Amino acid sequence: MSLTFTLDGKSIPFAEGQTIIQAAQAAGVFIPHLCYHPEFKPHGSCKLCTVKVNGRHTASCTMRAAAGMVVESETEEINAERRALTQMLFVEGNHFCPSCEQSGNCQLQATAYHLGMMSPHYDHFFPNRAVDASHPDFLLDFNRCILCSLCVRASRDVDGKNVFALSGRGIKTHLIVNARSGQLGDTDFTPADKAAQVCPVGVILRKRRGFAVPIGERQYDKAPISETANDNC
Amino acid sequence: MALDAMHAEAVAGVVDRVVARYRRDPANMVQILREIQEDCDWIPPEAIDRLQATLGVPRTKIEGVAGFYAFFYTQPRGKYRVLFSDNITDRMLGNKAMMDRLCNNLWVERGKVSEDGLVSVAQTACTGLCDQGPALLVNNLAIGGLTAERIDYIAELIRGKVPLADWPAEFFQVADNIRRADILLTADFEPGAALLAARARAPDQGLLASNMRSWREGLPSGIGGPAATLDEIKRANLRGRGGAGFTTGLKWEACRNAPLKAGQQRIVVCNADEGEPGTFKDRVLLSTFPDLVFEGMTVAAYAVGATRGFVYLRGEYRYLLDGLNAVLARRRREKLLGHDILDIPGADFDIEIHVGAGAYVCGEESALIESLEGKRGTPRNRPPFPVTNGYLDQPTIVNNVETFAAAALIALNGGEWYAGIGTRQSAGTKILSVSGDCEWPGLYEYPFGVSVRQVLADCGAVDTQAVQVSGPSGICVAADEFDRIIGFEDIPTAGAFTVFNQTRDMFQVARNYVHFFQHESCGFCTPCRVGTSLLKNLMDKLHRGAGSPYDFAEIEKLNQLLQSMSHCGLGHTACNPVLDTIAKFRPYYDKRMMQKDFTPAFDLDRALGAARQMTGRDDPHAHLATEHGGQA
């Protein structure tokens, strides 16, 4: 007997142990997300993938699917909440898309498009965050960090290096690198690292590659994230 | 040898001693960092170098932990580190004047280190001395009852570099202030009595909850006591005293029934991270009734088949550590802890104390477990729950100090006795930590069902405007609700009972609490990390007199978002004090909404200040009026 739950009225099959978002993606249904990545242990921190399960809010990346669950995702209420979270991420950091190398390929930006975010709404924090250009091949622009910890997980779980970690607390939480100097150039980070590939925004940037793809041909120029997420994740 | 090298060597010596004491186990990282700091006054980079080398743990992990806890310093602080408690009760007792006085006396700026590196003065969240504030911590030692004279004396001692051990002993005396005692606070308890009673319970009394499979794993067969003890806990209808009120018997049973993988054991954790502002009952239970608490933990271990126990003691109560360790040592000598407890073969259980380092969120059980494992105190994703996957992925129960104390008495006197106290839904007694505007602040233990009005009468409160029950995450009770009762069926509480008389500005109460949540948000999830900061900014804007109905609407929207999207209870409840005070004390807000129209997020004229200063201008064009920016 196959197991199913309903997502916005549609019956979604799932295998024992799958999370809601895994089952939804397998069925071709997009649920917005930033810190979730199918190759890594779910983190559950960005909360963009929040859905309502039997009327209660829960993160779909950490909640296991269960037979008969009634899940709501694409409702006006939930999308408004997701939009507000996206706006929070925009004002928390310094996100100046026009001068960002990742623009057009950025999941935060594409998710904001998907959610119809016309403005950041809140008052900006304009935090003072550094840029680290010490590595020969990579640049770290912490202004854009959304603390999703994908690089942390990739470096720890795949690369076995622990190049990245989160430090600080609350609104002062920030990304650090594994060197006494605090500089990426003093770590064993290499272009071959998985952690070099996973940043959903424009923090971990390959040097000398900026703006390589012309506007109009970048990933999310071609198709919205809701249609591409299942291909690349 | 160069000075740097000597310093590095000295630090390495400290690190090696501490690391050895903690069996080179990185799961003790929080304890290791704490002890290093106690020796070095901060956590210097050389210490992290050495830790990295000796523990084989990446630097990122060590720095991640060190950066999380408010009491860990990765920048040099003073030799004397003074932290003023900044709970609302401290404010009401004039802590700000005390802090200013000390800063002036010592020529040090608030939040900074004095130029000679001798002293730093800053603020911290409630230190659990609300009944004897204003209070401060100096290098983890608590001093309450601050007066101008005492402050001047302290300044003199610091200037004279007098070691803390030579400061007047009465400075560090913390009073119990037990004003009303019931079964717990009068317990004339013979250590071991509850365990003997538990053991004596006949096996056939325990069939209700018995699960032969699991207790055989944890404790030797042939003893029916464990299951019978669990039955008593269930019969007592004991519910958790940390505020959430989960049924203790069910929690214990789930842990007891959780399968163990090879090499695993069950764990009992006592949550003594009493961080909710206004709560201080655990301080007294631990300092005056430690045997009751430890015995309750041992009863729990006996009932669930656990072999290892922890007390997670909040960093603010560091000064209780030595006394508690002495009690544990005595209990080991008396065969109440260790191997073959009370000569029951195989009954092995011991307790170690971990000290927190200034993180309210670690009161959340899964964050507490993370911290026990030596990590950043961020709440876990649940399920799975700690009862099946807790400390180092082992079945774990986490209960409040008061819950364990009650469990010891239940083991001794039986569940029926306990269930007969209090109300039908809320069995037993509750210890209230009463502070604020009243004649006799301190501990009041009542059977559940006592009215707010009764407590107010007993503590000598007059002209009471409001009571904040269970701290900032609890509820604010107004005068027309004083007949409501303390109990799970009406007002559940972790114990704080903060009284505000008619002279108090309830907006400032809420604002103080909002600042608290903003400071204590762990930063893991987006809504709480950013939302508590947005909320703080809005409350500060109202405080400046720049608020408008737009800001009000924003506060209400933020509240909804925090409640629905946050990862844990901290975010869910962060807006409570604002919502309650808006609903019940609206005039304090109206008074501040000077603006009826949309207002700027920041002070425009002040934003020109730097330019005025650089150009030397002060003409009318060099200023901006704070006029409204609303719709025409």
Add this chain to the structure above:
Amino acid sequence: MKKKLKVATTSLAGCFGCHMSFLDIDERLFTLLEHIEFDRSPLTDIKHCSPDCDIGIVEGGLCNAENVHVLREFRQNCKVLIAIGACAINGGLPAQRNHLPLTTILEEVYHTSPGLKNGMIPNDPELPLPLDQVHPIHEVVKVDYFIPGCPPSGDAIWKVLTDLLAGKEPELGHGLMHYD
């Protein structure tokens, strides 16, 4: 015939790129002009808003006192206020000075940068003083609608304006919605 809507436009701390993009509406401007007339705008050179403007379109963020005055004039005289472009919406390129103290910036520009001799910070009362940080306009006045983009395309501007004229909540779908 229905009365034409009065539209005012301005550029604060912006580059006029959004205004240029506005002109990219091209021949549809004629259609638009059947419904609207321009009031204060760089296109008309009218210096102040009429008190009965229907729509105000503001490009650029707030970097100095004059920007604030102009923005307030727009808010007071326009029934509907629209922020257009990245700078109006989040400060944009000018806001990338925000991590530097204003004193450092003025020192650098007028005192210490190479080639300067006896430089002084201009202090003529005619000159607007800079704010310590650049802010998006919604932090100072209530803004009703936003058209993101750097600049938004002519099509995006057209879409928002025609949605509004039709009495609909403006919406930009894929391709029209972009922040760069």
